[in-house]
Amino acid sequence: MGLDSFMNKTYSIVNLLSLALGNETAAKRQIILSSDNEKFTIPVTPRSYEIKTAQNNETIDILDFGEAMLFGNAKLKRLSFSGFFPHPKHDYPFIVGDVKTPIECVELLTKWKEAKKPIRVIITDSPVNLMMGLREFTYREQDGTRDIYYKLSFIEYKELNTPSANNDKQIDETTGLKQRTDEPENPESWVDKADDILDASKKVYGDYSHWRNIVQSNDLKNLAINNVTKLNLRKNLK
Template sequence: MDYYLSFNNNEERLRLPVIPSSFEVSIPHQNTTVNINQLGEINLIGKTGLMSMTIESFFPNQDYSFCLYRDFQKPYEYIKQLLKWKDSGRPIRVIVTGTPINYAMAIGSLTYSEVDGTGDVYFSLELKEYKFITTTGQTTTTKSKTTLTTPPTIREVKSPSNSYSVRKGDTLWLIAKKVTGDGSNYIAIAQKNGITDPSKLSVGQRLVI
């Protein structure tokens, strides 16, 4: 079993020189408990939450027989590297060979200390799964993509002319609709022009609008 931590698509890589005695993985589920009349308490199953993991081990200051390799760095060089990754605001990838663990993860906290005078640096690394979010500018109704809406159509309102010459086939209602945009204005046009019978119009007749 090996523990590999990498940064920026494997541009930087750290292999733990000492295998942790144990690790703990927690995978929560976002369930919701509600109380419904006559049914009592029920459990609504939600989505799987983010996986969290804690790794505890130490960076050796000398070559022990149980170290996985010999050309390891000084303990605080590893600590500096982990702190740099943590402060970058970017996730790292964590792989534990022989297990399903192969996740992009964010460093939640790093705790380290010296306890026995050997110069070995003990550490505890708290990690939480990181999910990459992809957005697109395409028009769509899904939540993960940008939704574009069409602006409302603006109705064009016609401004009335000062006068109108009656043409063949015209009625007072058609004239009102044509020059004012509203056929019901024919009553006002009839009154303005002293027309008592709107059905009696003459071709060429001049109407004041």
């Protein structure tokens, strides 16, 4: 009997004893994975899991002082655990999750990994409730039991929400780049509604600081625009 098989069987006995003694919470802890509209509860809860957190701190060497630390932002969390997918023929009494064949479990996790979509990972009765990406999935058979032993590792997923990522402007055929999100739709629409260059800058760009761009792009001599029939407001902002 292999070490993993021995430890899993020992863990199963402990779970059964815990249940017999009334400690149902420990026996029924579950790991629940979900992606899109699918949910998968790990059939046998692993003995342990590991969360790794880190901070992107840096150390610098200052003259006549020595080393100093600069605090950085938190790195993405890492989660890992291992266990086995039991074959239904064994009829183990410690199943707490979905009743699937080991092959079905492997196929589902492989599909989720290759779909390149985040997976919600929840470990009941624990602080783990994270949106994550499946980073590594390894599995093997041993002992001729038809059970499949696996190792899973996840990395935290954070959705990017930046103006450039959400820019739905058309791509310029010449440059191959999307139009700037801060450019006005109609470069002439504010001419008759602005009192002067400062007013035009405020109304078009949201503040007064871009008035120089308007002056430079239109070769204006002063801030008055009474004698200007149209303005070029598409100069890249500095």
